[in-house]
Each structure stands twice: as C-alpha cells, then as structure tokens.
Amino acid sequence: MLLxxxxxxxxxxxxxxxxxxxxxxxxxxxxMLDRIGPNSKGxxxxxxxxILAVISIxxxxxxxxxxxxxxxxxxxRAGEDVKSISAMINxxxxxxxxxxxxxxxxxxxxLCSTGNVGLSGQTWGTTADCExxxxxxxxxxxxTTATSDDYPSSGKFxxxxxxxxxxxxxxxxxxYQINASTLVGGNTSVTWVxxxxxxxxxxxxxxxxxxSGDDVGVRIK
Numbered sequence: 001m002l003l004x005x006x007x008x009x010x011x012x013x014x015x016x017x018x019x020x021x022x023x024x025x026x027x028x029x030x031x032m033l034d035r036i037g038p039n040s041k042g043x044x045x046x047x048x049x050x051i052l053a054v055i056s057i058x059x060x061x062x063x064x065x066x067x068x069x070x071x072x073x074x075x076x077r078a079g080e081d082v083k084s085i086s087a088m089i090n091x092x093x094x095x096x097x098x099x100x101x102x103x104x105x106x107x108x109x110x111l112c113s114t115g116n117v118g119l120s121g122q123t124w125g126t127t128a129d130c131e132x133x134x135x136x137x138x139x140x141x142x143x144t145t146a147t148s149d150d151y152p153s154s155g156k157f158x159x160x161x162x163x164x165x166x167x168x169x170x171x172x173x174x175x176y177q178i179n180a181s182t183l184v185g186g187n188t189s190v191t192w193v194x195x196x197x198x199x200x201x202x203x204x205x206x207x208x209x210x211x212s213g214d215d216v217g218v219r220i221k
Contacts, residue, residue: 071198074171078216082193085113085176086218088137088163089183089193097157101184103142103149104131109181111136115169117177121202124194125177133178137163170195170216179206183220191220 043051093099100111110117110125111133118126135141136151140159143149151159169175174196182189190209194217196202203213211217 074198075216078170078195078197079218081170081176082195082216082218084164085133085137085167085178085193086220089178089220091163092136092151092159092161095158095160096151098151099184100136100142100178101180101182101187103136103151104180105143105149109179111178111180113167113169113176115173115175116200117175119174119196119200119202121196122205124179124196124202124206125175130175130177131180133176134167137161138165138167172196172198172200174200178220182206192217193220194218 089100104111108129108131110130112125112130113133117124117130131142135143138161140150140153140161142151153159172195176193176195178193179191183191190207192204192206194202194204194211194215197214197216199214201213202215204211204215204217209219
C-alpha cells in the first residue's frame with residue numbers, strides 16, 4: 001500500500017490540472033473548425049444576386065433625380081450670374097457716366113466672359129468680335145491698350161471697380177455674352193446678358209425681346 005503525503009497529493013493534482021488544460025487547448029482549434037466548417041451559414045449566390053438587383057434598381061431610380069437636381073442647380077447659378085453681371089454693368093454706367101458700347105475696340109460688338117464663344121444657333125459673339133468683359137469690370141482697360149480709352153479714373157464720375165474679382169464661364173463651360181454694341185446712349189435696342197444654357201446653342205437672337213429655348217439671360221435694357 002502506497003502512502004502519499006498531503007504535499008505530494010497537491011502536486012499530483014496540479015500536474016493533472018495542467019495536463020487537462022493542455023488537452024483542452026489542443027482541442028480548441030478543432031472546435032473552431034467545427035464552428036466555421038461547411039455547416040456555417042453565409043450568403044448564398046441567390047441572396048447576392050438579389051442584393052445586387054436591389055442596388056441596381058435603386059441606382060436606376062435615384063440617378064435621374066440626382067441629375068435633375070444638378071441641372072437645376074446649374075440653371076439657378078447661371079440665372080444669378082446674369083443678374084449680377086447686369087447689375088455691375090449698370091453700376092459701371094452710373095459711376096462713370098459712360099456706356100460700355102462706346103468703349104469697345106473697333107470691330108468688337110460683344111462683351112464676353114471667359115469660356116467658349118462662337119457657339120452654334122443664333123448669331124452671337126465669336127473670338128473675332130468678342131471683347132473681354134473683365135477689361136471693363138475687373139480692370140479699367142477697355143478697348144485698346146491706350147490709356148485714353150479708359151473710363152475716367154478721377155472726378156465725380158469715375159471707374160470705381162473692380163466690380164467683380166472673378167468673372168468665370170457659365171456652368172456649362174461657355175462664356176456669358178453681352179451684345180454691347182447696343183449699349184450706347186440713345187440706342188433703344190434690347191441689350192442682353194445671356195448664356196446659351198445647357199445645350200450650348202443660342203436660340204435667342206440678339207434683337208429678340210424675350211428668351212427662347214433653354215437660354216439663360218436678363219435684359220440690361
């Protein structure tokens with residue numbers, strides 16, 4: 001008969017506990033494999049196809065709405081731009097007592113902002129007869145480079161610009177235009193600040209008293 005002291009029994013119990021923990025740790029990977037094995041639940045091919053179909057339907061529904069909002073925002077911006085340019089032209093006339101039409105360089109009949117000109121449709125400005133609108137509103141350098149062509153720079157009636165710091169193209173990359181040859185004293189013909197609109201084609205003629213097509217504009221007079 002074997003006799004063990006209490007301390008020996010404690011040691012044996014600790015060793016048994018350690019062996020049990022080692023066996024348990026060895027068994028854990030197998031248990032994990034069982035949980036993620038072929039019986040684990042995931043997305044089936046049918047479920048993935050259904051999800052993709054739903055996403056495609058949502059995109060098809062939302063895309064026209066988003067594009068509509070973008071087009072409306074561009075139209076609103078163009079509308080605000082032509083109103084601002086018209087107001088600045090009127091301020092220029094009031095400040096200087098001079099009409100931009102009288103300051104055009106020989107051969108020019110239109111004032112144009114940056115952007116594409118020479119667009120199709122009704123006859124408006126081209127690179128050959130457009131003068132940079134910025135030369136009147138951003139800097140005091142209309143017409144030729146001769147100082148004598150500038151607006152007055154002193155006195156009661158003088159150029160008080162810049163009237164705008166950034167005169168950009170319309171939202172569709174084309175230039176805003178003014179048929180400035182009519183913007184002279186005593187001329188009663190209509191004068192437009194106009195954009196060719198989303199299609200980039202002028203439907204409004206320079207002599208028309210109302211806008212046509214998708215053109216965006218406002219009459220200075």
